[in-house]
């Protein structure tokens with residue numbers, strides 16, 4: 001571990017971490033917004049995992065969904081639009097002792113922050129990222145998003161969107177993420193399983209969660225909501241090998257409405273571990289020299 | 304004639320310009336000479352130009368060595384070493400009347416005998432090939448020239464060889480052997496009718512002296528300040544800092560990340576700052592432009608972060624390998640909203656170390672962004688100075704994870720924010736959210752008009768407090784009189800030297816150099832009021848109203864019509880002559 005950090009103190013357990021302790025401001029979301037369910041399930045998963053309260057960090061960019069940290073009573077940071085992942089990368093790499101959770105929307109993650117998603121994924125930074133995908137820009141009141149289907153009428157596409165939407169699963173697969181799952185805010189049990197597996201994954205884990213914007217895109221996910229006449233089909237992991245990238249791409253062929261579950265999961269060394277290994281190896285070479293003397297030597301070499 | 308036949312001509316200082324192509328290794332021999340000067344109690348300042356293309360091209364390295372104070376890289380050269388005809392043609396004009404030109408007689412065919420310049424043709428290339436052996440072609444002719452210069456200036460050969468060996472020692476043994484063959488051939492070469500020189504002894508102070516460039520000193524200063532984390536994206540002339548941090552920080556238990564772009568770089572750095580560390584990002588102008596949104600966030604969320612801008616010529620991609628000071632307004636005001644941040648500028652290579660230390664202290668104390676404005680000239684020029692004493696200047700990195708008291712608030716209105724990083728327990732049971740939305744004392748979003756005014760005031764207060772603690776800079780030269788020359792950043796040396804020369808014309812001249820650019824230290828007006836004219840010298844444009852960026856700020860701040868500008872935008876460091884004549888013009892009322 002980094003010498004900058006106080007050596008991992010064994011903290012005597014506080015009271016059990018309960019939903020009550022984790023609850024902060026009442027969410028400012030519209031009644032009926034899918035994001036409420038995501039929040040509730042996240043409380044439940046944290047109650048189950050019982051991480052030390054002070055070691056939980058919630059990070060978000062900007063958007064309705066990105067308000068998440070205000071509703072969590074944990075260390076949190078509400079950053080700028082699209083840059084939550086690099087911010088979280090800075091936390092994760094410099095503080096191996098904390099658990100980093102990132103929340104955001106489809107615009108935040110796939111549009112303005114698209115490049116960061118690619119790079120945080122390929123670097124396999126240890127953190128968990130939940131994308132609440134509502135196929136629309138909610139906070140700014142109904143503009144086309146990178147996941148809006150062709151023909152979606154928005155304020156920026158009054159006659160219907162013309163740009164081909166991205167395929168989030170294929171995009172994530174191509175990015176090099178080591179855990180990729182897809183879930184649905186109306187399927188709380190499934191969501192809970194996906195969050196838990198994502199959090200327990202050692203590496204960059206990302207979950208796309210379809211979460212309805214009742215205000216600006218009501219009915220977007222009816223085709224995958226049984227009580228609205230749709231079908232919710234889970235990935236059958238006896239048939240789908242989650243380590244098979246080609247099979248995962250095949251599974252991602254058709255996402256309307258497609259299947260829900262873990263598309264892909266592999267183990268690859270995290271950036272956190274690789275950087276730590278470099279630190280350990282380098283420090284083994286400089287062995288025992290104090291940090292001040294290290295710099296002193298560097299200056300002496302300039303004499 | 305062998306070296307030593309003539310009694311050497313005693314010198315206080317000399318400017319030697321090597322002109323060749325970038326692949327000839329003139330930068331490295333210039334570096335050896337600079338280091339040697341540092342080791343022999345001499346002062347030195349170097350200046351180089353490098354083509355911004357990889358494939359090479361014309362390049363120069365100029366070394367000003369002196370036994371007294373050396374404040375600039377030299378307006379004109381005493382000795383020109385020309386490797387090619389094009390080098391000769393471009394640089395003969397930079398040689399003083401009566402100077403010495405050593406040239407490669409195999410390359411330079413047409414020489415112009417003018418202004419009493421002494422020409423000495425030497426077959427650099429052929430002599431090197433003869434000394435080293437055929438297969439190496441002309442590689443090593445820089446070492447031949449170094450040997451030549453060593454003999455002509457009676458330099459300390461043993462020390463010089465020591466420096467060279469240490470450099471080449473890291474490589475294959477044959478590399479050093481060939482280098483020394485070329486060096487010896489140059490040293491023994493019969494230069495004919497050329498007098499020999501020797502530098503007067505400098506005054507050896509106590510303690511060790513080091514010689515290096517500004518980017519290396521910023522890096523060392525950051526480490527001494529306790530920086531262990533950060534992220535950046537490569538860009539000239541910033542890159543060598545991030546390269547050093549990436550290689551060095553693991554030794555200190557830290558990590559420096561190469562980010563996918565500058566937006567990510569500043570965000571990762573803010574992540575490390577939020578996590579409780581002192582962290583640094585940096586770039587040149589184009590990258591700073593990309594970081595601006597996040598820097599505005601850092602002011603609002605009150606996160607400590609150091610940001611370095613190694614300025615180059617702008618706008619846009621501009622002149623990547625030239626110097627300019629045109630990012631001052633951007634540093635102070637270049638983000639949306641009223642977002643207070645501190646801006647500092649190192650005045651020379653040595654100061655890069657101390658500015659980095661100060662930036663770290665201020666970022667932590669005021670929990671806000673601190674921008675360091677360096678520039679291309681400082682980044683690459685080598686100077687010799689006293690080695691910093693780490694027993695005095697060393698900050699042990701620390702992170703405060705103590706349990707916060709019941710009444711802890713992340714944004715108290717009556718105090719400077721000091722964040723509780725993740726891992727800190729909250730006695731109140733309420734955890735803080737760090738926010739870029741306007742917020743109340745607990746970090747909850749707030750649209751209250753009163754709260755926004757109060758919080759704006761709370762953030763503004765940092766600048767007021769910082770201004771009160773910044774020392775008033777000392778005036779060099781006359782403490783009152785005709786003209787005060789004001790500068791900031793890398794122009795320190797040339798301005799000081801110009802101020803020393805101007806009194807010869809009968810003027811009372813003072814020079815004042817600003818290291819704290821924003822906020823300005825309190826009390827500057829009392830100094831300004833003592834002079835008839837105040838001329839602000841800076842490497843940026845006069846703009847629509849006839850004033851450079853710092854001059855504009857000073858005029859706005861002090862409403863003093865005596866404040867005038869002396870600007871230039873040729874991408875080159877100020878020469879003494881340019882400052883002297885520019886100031887004289889102002890004195891004559893023609894400015």
Ligand SMILES: Cc1ncc(C[n+]2csc(CCOP(=O)(O)OP(=O)(O)O)c2C)c(N)n1
Nearest residue numbers: 062063064065081105106107108137138139
């Ligand atoms: C740099 C910048 N550009 C634009 C915005 C405006 N903006 C805020 S949120 C948002 C889109 C939000 O959509 P999404 O990420 O899908 O989140 P949702 O509100 O749908 O949950 C936009 C365009 C901003 N805050 N910052």
Ligand code: SF4
Nearest residue numbers: 030033064138213214
């Ligand atoms: S606008 Fe849409 S996404 Fe935003 S809170 Fe309302 S329902 Fe949810």
Ligand SMILES: [Mg+2]
Nearest residue numbers: 105106134136
């Ligand atoms: Mg959305």
